[in-house]
Amino acid sequence: MLRQRLQMAVHMVYPPRCLICGGLVESDFGLCGSCWRDTPFITGLVCDLCGVPLPGSSDTIEHCDDCLATPRPWTHGRAALTYRDNGRKLVLALKHGDRHDIVPTAARWMAQASRPLLGADMTIVPIPLHFYRLLQRRFNQSVLLAQAMARQTGLPCCPDALVRSTYTPSLDGKSRDERFATLSGALAVHPKRTGHLAGRRVLLVDDVMTSGATLAAATEVCLAADATEVFVTVLARVAKDT
Numbered sequence: 111m112l113r114q115r116l117q118m119a120v121h122m123v124y125p126p127r128c129l130i131c132g133g134l135v136e137s138d139f140g141l142c143g144s145c146w147r148d149t150p151f152i153t154g155l156v157c158d159l160c161g162v163p164l165p166g167s168s169d170t171i172e173h174c175d176d177c178l179a180t181p182r183p184w185t186h187g188r189a190a191l192t193y194r195d196n197g198r199k200l201v202l203a204l205k206h207g208d209r210h211d212i213v214p215t216a217a218r219w220m221a222q223a224s225r226p227l228l229g230a231d232m233t234i235v236p237i238p239l240h241f242y243r244l245l246q247r248r249f250n251q252s253v254l255l256a257q258a259m260a261r262q263t264g265l266p267c268c269p270d271a272l273v274r275s276t277y278t279p280s281l282d283g284k285s286r287d288e289r290f291a292t293l294s295g296a297l298a299v300h301p302k303r304t305g306h307l308a309g310r311r312v313l314l315v316d317d318v319m320t321s322g323a324t325l326a327a328a329t330e331v332c333l334a335a336d337a338t339e340v341f342v343t344v345l346a347r348v349a350k351d352t
């Protein structure tokens with residue numbers, strides 16, 4: 111009751127706005143009707159490894175061509191959005207626009223998309239940014255998403271479980287093979303955090319999955335630190351044919 115009244119008071123001063131166009135909306139952390147329609151939420155049949163939408167329906171676990179061609183070391187994966195239109199806009203605003211207000215809603219969508227994967231013995235772990243890139247950007251959007259997902263799901267989060275062991279040049283514009291080569295050996299489990307992963311299931315969180323090279327490297331080091339299984343969740347999946 112008190113919370114509702116407080117929320118009403120806050121809304122009178124700061125009315126909730128659409129995360130994309132800034133138009134007024136009825137509830138906090140939402141999108142207006144037209145931005146919602148232009149946002150590529152992933153629903154229906156999806157690839158069980160990367161979350162990309164697949165045509166048709168199926169009673170069995172399906173994998174996309176990309177995941178069939180590139181074996182994934184993790185067990186299951188989901189994505190909330192396809193990386194195009196407003197999906198792309200939201201990721202870029204979060205990554206380069208300091209739009210932290212997107213985080214709670216994005217994490218809610220990610221938690222919904224990942225619901226079939228979530229289990230009690232799971233630890234949420236974000237993909238780390240390299241220190242120098244963290245200095246440039248001042249924050250790691252994956253840490254913010256992971257912490258918000260932890261609040262939504264009640265699962266523990268270990269934000270510094272993984273570290274970058276070498277400086278990785280930007281992957282933008284690199285081919286798939288170059289990405290995998292650049293990233294192998296680039297990630298490590300923080301020496302003081304190995305105990306947090308041993309015997310646990312790990313849910314890796316990142317903002318975007320393109321080739322999956324970063325998530326594959328992160329999965330390998332978690333498994334090497336005796337995590338029992340690794341799952342992945344991203345805000346947006348880059349789909350080849352879109």
Ligand SMILES: [Zn+2]
Pocket residue numbers: 128129130131132133141142143144145146
């Ligand atoms: Zn809008």
Ligand SMILES: [Zn+2]
Pocket residue numbers: 157158159160161162173174175176177178
């Ligand atoms: Zn896939």
